[in-house]
Amino acid sequence: MMVIQLDEVVISGLTKNFGDLCAVDHIELNVPKGSIYGLLGPNGAGKSTTIRLLCTLLKPNDGSATVGGFDIVESPVEVREITGVLPEEGNHTLYQTLSAYDNLDYFARLYDVPEDKISKRIEELLTFMDLWERKDDPAGELSTGNRQRLALCRALLHEPQVVLLDEPTAALDPVAAKRVRELILSLSEKYNQTFFVNSHNLAEVQRMCDRIAIIDEGKILLSGGTQELRQRLQATQNFRIRVVEKLEKAGSIAESMDFVSSVKREADSIIVTIDDPIGNNSTLMQSLLSQGVKIIEFAEEETTLEDLYLDVIKGGAK
Amino acid sequence: MALYKSMLVAKTDLRMALKVSYVKYGLIGIAALGPIMMIAIVGFMVLADPLYAVFFLPSLSALMSPMLGMMAIMPAALISANALVGEREQNTLEPLLNTPLTDRELLMGKLLSSFIPSFGLLLGSILVTEIATIIILLSVGAPIVLVPGLPGLFLLLTAGPTMIIAIVSVMILISGKVKRVYEAYQTSGASILIFMIPMMLPIFTLEGSGAVDMNSVWVTNIITFLIALILAAVTWALAIRRFNRDTMISM
Ligand SMILES: Nc1ncnc2c1ncn2[C@@H]1O[C@H](COP(=O)(O)OP(=O)(O)OP(=O)(O)O)[C@@H](O)[C@H]1O
Ligand SMILES: [Mg+2]
Numbered sequence: 001m002m003v004i005q006l007d008e009v010v011i012s013g014l015t016k017n018f019g020d021l022c023a024v025d026h027i028e029l030n031v032p033k034g035s036i037y038g039l040l041g042p043n044g045a046g047k048s049t050t051i052r053l054l055c056t057l058l059k060p061n062d063g064s065a066t067v068g069g070f071d072i073v074e075s076p077v078e079v080r081e082i083t084g085v086l087p088e089e090g091n092h093t094l095y096q097t098l099s100a101y102d103n104l105d106y107f108a109r110l111y112d113v114p115e116d117k118i119s120k121r122i123e124e125l126l127t128f129m130d131l132w133e134r135k136d137d138p139a140g141e142l143s144t145g146n147r148q149r150l151a152l153c154r155a156l157l158h159e160p161q162v163v164l165l166d167e168p169t170a171a172l173d174p175v176a177a178k179r180v181r182e183l184i185l186s187l188s189e190k191y192n193q194t195f196f197v198n199s200h201n202l203a204e205v206q207r208m209c210d211r212i213a214i215i216d217e218g219k220i221l222l223s224g225g226t227q228e229l230r231q232r233l234q235a236t237q238n239f240r241i242r243v244v245e246k247l248e249k250a251g252s253i254a255e256s257m258d259f260v261s262s263v264k265r266e267a268d269s270i271i272v273t274i275d276d277p278i279g280n281n282s283t284l285m286q287s288l289l290s291q292g293v294k295i296i297e298f299a300e301e302e303t304t305l306e307d308l309y310l311d312v313i314k315g316g317a318k
Numbered sequence: 319m320a321l322y323k324s325m326l327v328a329k330t331d332l333r334m335a336l337k338v339s340y341v342k343y344g345l346i347g348i349a350a351l352g353p354i355m356m357i358a359i360v361g362f363m364v365l366a367d368p369l370y371a372v373f374f375l376p377s378l379s380a381l382m383s384p385m386l387g388m389m390a391i392m393p394a395a396l397i398s399a400n401a402l403v404g405e406r407e408q409n410t411l412e413p414l415l416n417t418p419l420t421d422r423e424l425l426m427g428k429l430l431s432s433f434i435p436s437f438g439l440l441l442g443s444i445l446v447t448e449i450a451t452i453i454i455l456l457s458v459g460a461p462i463v464l465v466p467g468l469p470g471l472f473l474l475l476t477a478g479p480t481m482i483i484a485i486v487s488v489m490i491l492i493s494g495k496v497k498r499v500y501e502a503y504q505t506s507g508a509s510i511l512i513f514m515i516p517m518m519l520p521i522f523t524l525e526g527s528g529a530v531d532m533n534s535v536w537v538t539n540i541i542t543f544l545i546a547l548i549l550a551a552v553t554w555a556l557a558i559r560r561f562n563r564d565t566m567i568s569m
Contacts (some may be wrong), residue, residue, distance in 0.1 A: 052567070057415055058563070059564050080416060080418045085410045085416040087409075087413060087416070089409070095410055096408065097337040098330075098333075098334070106330050107413070109323075110327075110414075151413075307457055318484050
């Protein structure tokens with residue numbers, strides 16, 4: 001039987017130690033071809049180390065990974081050929097005294113972009129990133145955000161099959177961040193490029209990525225499709241019930257319901273987590289009203305990945 | 319093809335190095351200093367006593383030629399410190415290591431960025447010194463003596479380039495360990511002391527007349543070259559074998 005490899009990046013048991021510290025601890029991840037994969041985690045979780053392992057900068061202590069079918073230890077040059085990388089703090093990784101154009105020109109040649117395509121490609125990318133007018137300025141004289149965009153251009157120069165981005169929008173203003181997200185989305189759609197994106201920006205990941213993994217202390221705590229994870233969240237939902245008085249009473253009524261899994265008290269409201277809200281919300285509301293609680297507001301609390309994230313990270317810390 | 323990539327790296331490194339003003343003026347200064355000193359001494363001696371000068375110049379040349387060698391390998395230390403430790407210091411090494419460059423292409427690039435200008439400066443300073451000496455001697459109607467003389471030329475054209483390779487190799491070896499450009503520069507700069515051997519040893523053979531024994535000059539220069547050759551071979555081999563992307567970016 002022929003096995004068709006649909007995953008562009010396959011990570012199995014990948015481990016990296018720095019002395020006694022296990023920065024990446026036997027992680028398992030599969031990144032499907034053409035997907036935008038978000039690796040989320042707090043500071044020091046091991047996100048950058050994972051990217052550095054994938055781009056063959058670091059050698060794993062254990063486990064293995066393939067990028068586009070190439071093993072990161074056995075075929076590092078092939079891996080680098082098909083990968084574009086935006087390193088952490090990419091805006092600090094440019095040749096400050098070289099012009100924006102020359103920074104890209106140098107790397108285009110190092111990445112074997114055909115001579116006759118180099119200038120066209122650079123113009124295309126710089127124009128897209130609104131940098132074409134600054135092409136002759138030394139990179140060191142560009143603003144942080146512009147340098148970040150330039151570093152992004154550098155990662156995309158050779159139309160890499162796999163793009164590894166370490167916090168791509170960290171230094172960008174909201175407008176620029178949005179453009180970058182849109183660029184990533186359109187590239188993955190048009191050219192089926194695979195993106196692996198590190199971030200601690202949940203909203204961004206939620207908007208852009210179709211798959212997500214959460215990493216903390218070098219371990220993958222959770223991974224799956226963004227939709228799937230959100231649905232998992234929607235099975236139970238949080239509601240804010242704001243009342244005029246009898247806050248305590250409202251709290252105990254809610255607690256007595258078996259479909260309420262938690263009750264949190266705030267100054268003028270209680271926040272309740274309800275299993276199967278469609279079936280149960282009216283029951284709760286009726287009991288509150290029948291016992292004289294005056295409800296001003298009964299509203300869904302927005303459940304985002306943040307809740308899941310905080311939940312998982314807190315759980316991991318325990 | 320591989321050499322094309324290395325040349326590309328070398329060209330960019332050199333371009334970057336020349337944008338650092340202390341490197342740029344350092345290179346010009348160092349390159350000029352050797353020939354200026356040699357020519358000044360030759361000129362002074364010839365003007366003072368042309369006949370004695372003609373007799374004494376070969377010995378003087380034997381003792382002073384190594385200085386041109388020293389002066390020519392200092393640029394190699396300057397440029398390679400910038401190209402290796404400097405790139406790391408400025409965080410530009412990581413993207414470079416992410417390119418498909420192989421270790422060999424990268425290291426060869428770093429070697430060439432130092433070798434080409436340093437060896438060029440060495441050849442230039444030899445040529446300038448020879449021509450200036452000939453002009454000075456001709457102007458007073460004295461017979462022509464080569465400064466640097468044949469043993470000196472041998473030393474400079476063999477041990478010179480060899481030591482440039484050794485210095486860059488040492489730089490590659492220490493680049494994973496030192497954090498600042500000047501530390502790297504100081505450490506590898508110590509290698510120029512090799513040229514103290516041909517500068518000092520023949521002095522012990524000074525004869526009553528004030529001339530050195532040319533045979534011992536030849537022997538010393540050949541020994542110096544052999545030491546340089548061993549040093550370069552060992553350090554370059556070590557540099558290639560020990561080079562490790564891991565340590566280049568770890569702090
Ligand atoms: N080169 C290194 N040498 C020693 N320790 C390192 C090195 N690189 C990373 N570490 C350690 O490994 C752990 C993971 O670091 P990593 O940079 O991968 O985290 P991260 O998830 O990218 O964090 P952040 O969000 O802050 O960028 C940290 O504890 C860090 O201190
Ligand atoms: Mg990081």
